Amino acid sequence: MKLSVGIVGYGRFGHLAARYIARRADVIVCDRLSRPPGRGRGRVSFGSLAVAARQPIVILAVPVSALPALLRKMRGHLQPGALVIDVCAVKTLPLQWLKKTLPRSVAILGTHPLFGPDSDTGTLRGQRIVFCPGRITPGRLRKARRIASRAGLRVQVMSPRAHDRLMAETLLASQYAGRLMIGAGMKVRPWSTGSYEHLRKLVTIAGNDSFGLFRDMIRFNPYGRQVMRALGRSHRAIDRISRRSR
Numbered sequence: 001m002k003l004s005v006g007i008v009g010y011g012r013f014g015h016l017a018a019r020y021i022a023r024r025a026d027v028i029v030c031d032r033l034s035r036p037p038g039r040g041r042g043r044v045s046f047g048s049l050a051v052a053a054r055q056p057i058v059i060l061a062v063p064v065s066a067l068p069a070l071l072r073k074m075r076g077h078l079q080p081g082a083l084v085i086d087v088c089a090v091k092t093l094p095l096q097w098l099k100k101t102l103p104r105s106v107a108i109l110g111t112h113p114l115f116g117p118d119s120d121t122g123t124l125r126g127q128r129i130v131f132c133p134g135r136i137t138p139g140r141l142r143k144a145r146r147i148a149s150r151a152g153l154r155v156q157v158m159s160p161r162a163h164d165r166l167m168a169e170t171l172l173a174s175q176y177a178g179r180l181m182i183g184a185g186m187k188v189r190p191w192s193t194g195s196y197e198h199l200r201k202l203v204t205i206a207g208n209d210s211f212g213l214f215r216d217m218i219r220f221n222p223y224g225r226q227v228m229r230a231l232g233r234s235h236r237a238i239d240r241i242s243r244r245s246r
Helices: 012-021 049-053 064-077 092-101 138-150 160-169 171-183 194-208 211-220 224-244
Strands: 004-008 026-030 044-046 057-060 083-086 107-113 128-135 154-157
Touching: 004 012, 004 049, 012 026, 026 049, 049 064, 057 064, 064 092, 064 211, 083 092, 092 107, 092 128, 092 160, 107 138, 107 160, 128 138, 128 160, 138 154, 160 171, 160 224, 171 194, 171 211, 171 224, 211 224
Parallel strands: 004 026, 004 057, 026 044, 057 083, 083 107, 128 154
Antiparallel strands: 107 128
16 A cells, blocks of 8 residues: 655755655655645655645654644644654653644654754664654554664654753753854864864754754753753853963
């Protein structure tokens, strides 16, 4: 039977997801800023929210802040037995929203692909993804893990809160460092150390992501403000030390 997947949101990650999924399934994309309904490239087509949400698998690739309104609009179009997957970089609140808003007849799986357009190598082999079960049977979760593993992904299952704590201490912290460098006017240098080049990569990745994504990680991750306060204290301590050394 031909598999069809709906993707709601066609930003940088939505494009990437559609390209990989279209190798194995038909993809119907919906995005408020995308082209009107019609055929895209290969097995990708563009349709309304109602059409995308009627597919047996629906992937939500929108900013966290846009999720509550989207869920209210799409819940009436979902088919019983459908699997709804979100790919937000935050998991605790989004999964609460999905379980509260969507009908109990649909399964819910929270995911966070730990890769994106900046780290894409042309293959999923070796790339990592986190699964946070929302409302899904053990058998269906095992099937989802098998499909992901066959595609080459390395799957880690964890609770939403464990995920959010980990991302606050890693992804949010690296975004913070990258944006500090952007604010400082860090430039490409023809001669530089290896450590500087590592910092340049942080700057590139942070600069390619929207500031809205960074703000959403702070706002909606339950550990976001805690980590930001710790980073701020460290920054101020370093500044005090530098002033005393003058």
